Amino acid sequence: MTVSRRSLLLGLAVLGLYALHQDFWFRDVARPLVFGFLPIGLFYHVVLCLAITGLMWVLVRYAWPVALERAVEDAPPSDASSSVPGDRS
Amino acid sequence: MIPTLVVVAYLGVVLYIGIFAFRRPSGGGTGAEDYFLAGRSLGQTVFLLSLFGTNMTAFTILGSAGHAFSNGIVTFGLMASASALIIPVSLFLVGPRLWALGKLHGFMTPVQMFRDRWECGHIGTAIFALLAILLVPYIIIAVMGGGTALNAISGGLVPYWLGGGVVALVVMSYVFFGGMRGTALVNTFQTVLFLSFGAVAIILISGRIGGFSAAMESLLASETTAPLLTRERMPPRLFFSYMFIPLSTIVFPHISIFCLTAKKMGQFKKTVIWYPMCILAIWLPCVFLGVLANAMTDVPEIAAKLEARGALALLDPSAGAAAVAELQRIAAGDDVILRMLDHYAPVWLAGILGAGILAAVMASDSQVLALSTMFTEDVFAYYGGTQRFGERVQVLTGRLFVVLVTAVAYVIALRAPTSIFNIATQYAFSGFSAMLPIVLAALFWRGSTKWGALAVTLWTAGTVIAVAVFQAVVAPAATPIPVWTVGGLELITRTPGGTDVLGFMPVVPMTLISGLLMLVVSAVTRKPSDATITRYFLP
Numbered sequence: 036m037t038v039s040r041r042s043l044l045l046g047l048a049v050l051g052l053y054a055l056h057q058d059f060w061f062r063d064v065a066r067p068l069v070f071g072f073l074p075i076g077l078f079y080h081v082v083l084c085l086a087i088t089g090l091m092w093v094l095v096r097y098a099w100p101v102a103l104e105r106a107v108e109d110a111p112p113s114d115a116s117s118s119v120p121g122d123r124s
Numbered sequence: 125m126i127p128t129l130v131v132v133a134y135l136g137v138v139l140y141i142g143i144f145a146f147r148r149p150s151g152g153g154t155g156a157e158d159y160f161l162a163g164r165s166l167g168q169t170v171f172l173l174s175l176f177g178t179n180m181t182a183f184t185i186l187g188s189a190g191h192a193f194s195n196g197i198v199t200f201g202l203m204a205s206a207s208a209l210i211i212p213v214s215l216f217l218v219g220p221r222l223w224a225l226g227k228l229h230g231f232m233t234p235v236q237m238f239r240d241r242w243e244c245g246h247i248g249t250a251i252f253a254l255l256a257i258l259l260v261p262y263i264i265i266a267v268m269g270g271g272t273a274l275n276a277i278s279g280g281l282v283p284y285w286l287g288g289g290v291v292a293l294v295v296m297s298y299v300f301f302g303g304m305r306g307t308a309l310v311n312t313f314q315t316v317l318f319l320s321f322g323a324v325a326i327i328l329i330s331g332r333i334g335g336f337s338a339a340m341e342s343l344l345a346s347e348t349t350a351p352l353l354t355r356e357r358m359p360p361r362l363f364f365s366y367m368f369i370p371l372s373t374i375v376f377p378h379i380s381i382f383c384l385t386a387k388k389m390g391q392f393k394k395t396v397i398w399y400p401m402c403i404l405a406i407w408l409p410c411v412f413l414g415v416l417a418n419a420m421t422d423v424p425e426i427a428a429k430l431e432a433r434g435a436l437a438l439l440d441p442s443a444g445a446a447a448v449a450e451l452q453r454i455a456a457g458d459d460v461i462l463r464m465l466d467h468y469a470p471v472w473l474a475g476i477l478g479a480g481i482l483a484a485v486m487a488s489d490s491q492v493l494a495l496s497t498m499f500t501e502d503v504f505a506y507y508g509g510t511q512r513f514g515e516r517v518q519v520l521t522g523r524l525f526v527v528l529v530t531a532v533a534y535v536i537a538l539r540a541p542t543s544i545f546n547i548a549t550q551y552a553f554s555g556f557s558a559m560l561p562i563v564l565a566a567l568f569w570r571g572s573t574k575w576g577a578l579a580v581t582l583w584t585a586g587t588v589i590a591v592a593v594f595q596a597v598v599a600p601a602a603t604p605i606p607v608w609t610v611g612g613l614e615l616i617t618r619t620p621g622g623t624d625v626l627g628f629m630p631v632v633p634m635t636l637i638s639g640l641l642m643l644v645v646s647a648v649t650r651k652p653s654d655a656t657i658t659r660y661f662l663p
Binding site: 052053057058063066071072074081084092094098100102 | 204
């Protein structure tokens with residue numbers, strides 16, 4: 036799979052979770068109470084958090100900016116001062 | 125008395141950690157980078173826990189439980205699961221790139237990067253001014269939370285003004301002495317404490333009330349409380365709006381500056397993966413307990429709140445703003461979790477749990493330090509202070525600034541008894557979300573310009589002021605008041621809790637128009653030199 040295609044798929048996955056967050060299907064219902072006390076709408080968002088964790092793992096595993104990391108490691112130590120130049124406009 | 129003593133002991137430990145960090149700088153340095161960024165040397169565990177703790181405030185425990193008490197389970201979807209998605213994604217996209225550029229070019233603040241990236245000076249100062257002004261309410265929240273928490277934990281023994289003062293003084297002391305290293309170590313300790321808080325509180329209260337099922341069934345059986353277990357009272361557009369609030373996180377100076385403290389870029393990996401779980405661990409118990417509080421009518425303070433809420437619902441629409449405000453004040457749930465612990469927990473455990481709450485309250489230390497870092501780097505150093513007086517004076521200036529900011533925040537906190545939650549969302553969060561296009565454009569768009577950044581800054585400042593003035597001029601009522609209607613369409617509505625624009629919170633149009641301004645203004649203005657752009661677009 037090409038890098039751009041993988042990025043597209045991962046981007047869509049993030050948008051998919053974004054859409055799933057809007058859960059209008061549980062908007063008006065409290066039952067069933069999962070485990071006897073957790074309203075379904077709340078349980079749904081707990082499961083969503085677990086799914087997000089999984090997606091974050093996939094992002095880190097397959098879309099980490101490796102080239103950027105190498106560029107920093109290979110760079111000579113910074114001699115930049117804290118006063119950064121600018122044209123004062 | 126015992127809970128108060130436990131909390132005092134906790135404050136002593138926190139102070140010790142901060143001062144210990146001051147005496148034993150593991151990086152060995154004494155310069156600005158060591159004080160403000162811990163020498164860019166934070167390890168994996170401290171980085172993860174401290175970054176998470178930095179983003180937790182009084183609002184996380186007290187505000188979330190209070191919001192859930194009034195609005196129900198919707199609070200979790202509004203704030204927790206929305207943040208669980210948006211914050212790690214923004215950390216993943218922005219954090220490593222920000223860290224890499226900071227490491228390569230020596231930046232200590234985002235404004236330094238903006239100045240260099242867009243070859244500008246005074247526009248950077250304008251961005252600094254706005255970020256600094258937006259950050260102050262966040263610091264005020266902590267002082268207010270400290271006052272509320274200590275007052276409730278001590279059973280009224282410590283008055284609000286003294287509680288807020290003690291918390292402000294402790295935070296100021298370890299930030300003053302320990303700088304970023306001390307702040308990060310304290311935050312790590314605090315994060316462990318308040319992550320444990322939720323589980324302990326849940327187990328304890330469950331045992332005392334004989335399980336949660338009966339309480340939940342009793343809430344479902346009542347017409348007034350059953351809707352709290354759904355989100356039917358929350359309009360879909362308002363629910364959608366809340367997804368824009370966590371966009372503010374990566375723009376908060378204390379978060380973006382904290383991104384520069386990691387020793388290695390790889391430290392973002394575990395932070396990104398574990399962030400949603402940390403949110404789950406802290407928010408789920410708080411929201412659940414906040415909702416559950418509605419069934420605890422045997423706690424007198426909670427019963428009074430429920431009574432005030434009922435009176436608010438039956439209030440005549442013509443009732444004055446003062447009557448509405450007074451009932452809203454009594455019904456506010458910022459302290460429900462403390463009242464529950466006070467009633468159900470053994471005194472010694474209430475003290476430990478109270479310390480857990482204070483841990484979250486005191487996570488404002490990073491904001492104080494960030495403001496000081498920005499002032500000394502973006503103003504003092506930029507306008508020649510370090511060149512003239514040296515780096516020692518720069519660090520001293522930063523420390524004095526910490527004292528000044530804390531004192532100002534304390535005075536304001538004493539005079540602004542508004543709900544913690546409202547202040548945070550309406551002003552600071554919305555403003556920072558609207559500034560996100562600046563960060564994204566600087567890092568990801570070669571064609572962005574300083575004029576685009578200025579347009580976004582002015583737009584954000586203007587809209588934050590406009591919303592504040594509007595809400596000051598148009599008093600809230602018990603029901604929403606349409607203020608500007610065109611052809612039957614309600615454009616702007618004053619709601620009991622804030623303002624709606626076409627049914628959305630102001631943060632939505634503010635952020636979308638910011639993005640549009642960045643695109644349009646950058647497209648028609650001169651780009652920075654190729655040499656500058658090349659330095660920013662690494663592989």
